[in-house]
Amino acid sequence: MLLYHDPRAPNPRRVRIFLAEKGVAYDTIEISIAAAAHQTVEFRKKNPIALLPVLELADGRILRESMAICRYVEELNPEPNLFGVDAWERAQVEQWNRHAELELLLPTTLVFRNTNPFWQGRIKQAPEFGAIMKEVLATRFDWFEHELAQRPYIAGQRFTVADITALCAIDFGKVSQIRIDAATHPNLAAWHERVSSRPTSKA
Amino acid sequence: MLLYHDPRAPNPRRVRIFLAEKGVAYDTIEISIAAAAHQTVEFRKKNPIALLPVLELADGRILRESMAICRYVEELNPEPNLFGVDAWERAQVEQWNRHAELELLLPTTLVFRNTNPFWQGRIKQAPEFGAIMKEVLATRFDWFEHELAQRPYIAGQRFTVADITALCAIDFGKVSQIRIDAATHPNLAAWHERVSSRPTSKA
Numbered sequence: 027m028l029l030y031h032d033p034r035a036p037n038p039r040r041v042r043i044f045l046a047e048k049g050v051a052y053d054t055i056e057i058s059i060a061a062a063a064h065q066t067v068e069f070r071k072k073n074p075i076a077l078l079p080v081l082e083l084a085d086g087r088i089l090r091e092s093m094a095i096c097r098y099v100e101e102l103n104p105e106p107n108l109f110g111v112d113a114w115e116r117a118q119v120e121q122w123n124r125h126a127e128l129e130l131l132l133p134t135t136l137v138f139r140n141t142n143p144f145w146q147g148r149i150k151q152a153p154e155f156g157a158i159m160k161e162v163l164a165t166r167f168d169w170f171e172h173e174l175a176q177r178p179y180i181a182g183q184r185f186t187v188a189d190i191t192a193l194c195a196i197d198f199g200k201v202s203q204i205r206i207d208a209a210t211h212p213n214l215a216a217w218h219e220r221v222s223s224r225p226t227s228k229a
Numbered sequence: 230m231l232l233y234h235d236p237r238a239p240n241p242r243r244v245r246i247f248l249a250e251k252g253v254a255y256d257t258i259e260i261s262i263a264a265a266a267h268q269t270v271e272f273r274k275k276n277p278i279a280l281l282p283v284l285e286l287a288d289g290r291i292l293r294e295s296m297a298i299c300r301y302v303e304e305l306n307p308e309p310n311l312f313g314v315d316a317w318e319r320a321q322v323e324q325w326n327r328h329a330e331l332e333l334l335l336p337t338t339l340v341f342r343n344t345n346p347f348w349q350g351r352i353k354q355a356p357e358f359g360a361i362m363k364e365v366l367a368t369r370f371d372w373f374e375h376e377l378a379q380r381p382y383i384a385g386q387r388f389t390v391a392d393i394t395a396l397c398a399i400d401f402g403k404v405s406q407i408r409i410d411a412a413t414h415p416n417l418a419a420w421h422e423r424v425s426s427r428p429t430s431k432a
Contacts, residue, residue, distance in 0.1 A: 169277055
């Protein structure tokens with residue numbers, strides 16, 4: 027397996043951590059977003075909408091979208107389980123992975139794209155919308171703080187793909203000066219320490 | 230089962246069509262977004278972030294997020310299959326469902342929220358960002374037009390959850406004057422006619 031990724035982007039990191047948790051070996055090709063390598067004609071043959079990551083199988087088949095890749099890896103490598111072991115747990119993990127994705131990672135990405143100098147001249151930016159997303163994120167941090175007072179991991183009593191998504195979201199906030207304040211969000215901070223201390227967080 | 234929904238919102242419609250395809254019986258409670266019923270203390274006990282749809286099981290358990298609900302329904306009611314029958318088809322369906330969601334439904338929703346008078350005074354709007362999303366959507370329509378020249382359905386040779394997501398996205402564009410132009414996008418228009426003609430599209 028070959029993973030097209032950028033070491034600095036949050037979605038490829040989700041897949042790298044997932045693969046590390048599974049202990050699956052793979053090769054990588056770096057597609058530097060800073061160098062616009064994702065926009066080349068050659069890479070667009072792998073992904074017409076120029077997004078990372080992309081997984082290429084040994085037979086040349088292409089799979090896009092982080093969660094499609096992770097689900098496929100889970101099917102081929104069931105242990106350790108990261109998507110749930112029965113219908114109800116799978117529903118809970120999916121719900122919380124979606125929450126982590128849509129309520130943490132998406133607004134964090136939208137702040138970055140709309141306010142960071144990195145994107146100036148690369149895409150059209152709307153800083154006003156970035157500011158709105160930053161306000162939304164603050165309410166979501168409050169919500170996850172409340173939730174994590176009740177259990178050690180995002181979706182329940184054990185580490186799942188929802189923790190990977192939330193970790194990559196929170197850490198990607200740094201470039202936009204969005205960080206957990208341990209004084210006001212002790213449970214979120216403790217969770218972050220818990221998941222960051224796993225060796226796979228460095229993947 | 231009890232579905233909290235708004236008949237006018239695209240995400241509840243995804244679940245209603247899915248349940249109709251499965252032939253599963255359920256009750257509904259309308260939570261009118263226009264009347265701010267999703268913001269009440271009572272509804273926030275079902276969903277703290279005030280989003281629709283929410284599924285309540287007979288035993289009182291709550292499940293949020295359209296795709297968590299649909300996956301759970303698929304597990305309990307495997308036929309007709311809408312998420313894929315083997316690992317690779319499931320990966321393809323997930324990939325295309327994600328594409329339909331993130332490249333069609335999400336930008337369509339962001340245009341609506343940031344430009345429509347409906348939201349004035351309800352949320353902070355950034356019309357400039359809405360305009361950017363409208364431009365992105367035009368490129369995504371072009372991409373799906375190209376893809377649908379090669380197969381009859383979004384994810385392959387048969388109807389899947391990815392078609393439900395794309396249908397709800399396209400139809401929700403109407404309120405923002407985003408429509409398929411059959412002259413320039415004949416394959417997309419033919420696909421839209423194909424999926425709209427299913428009785429379940431009225432669910």
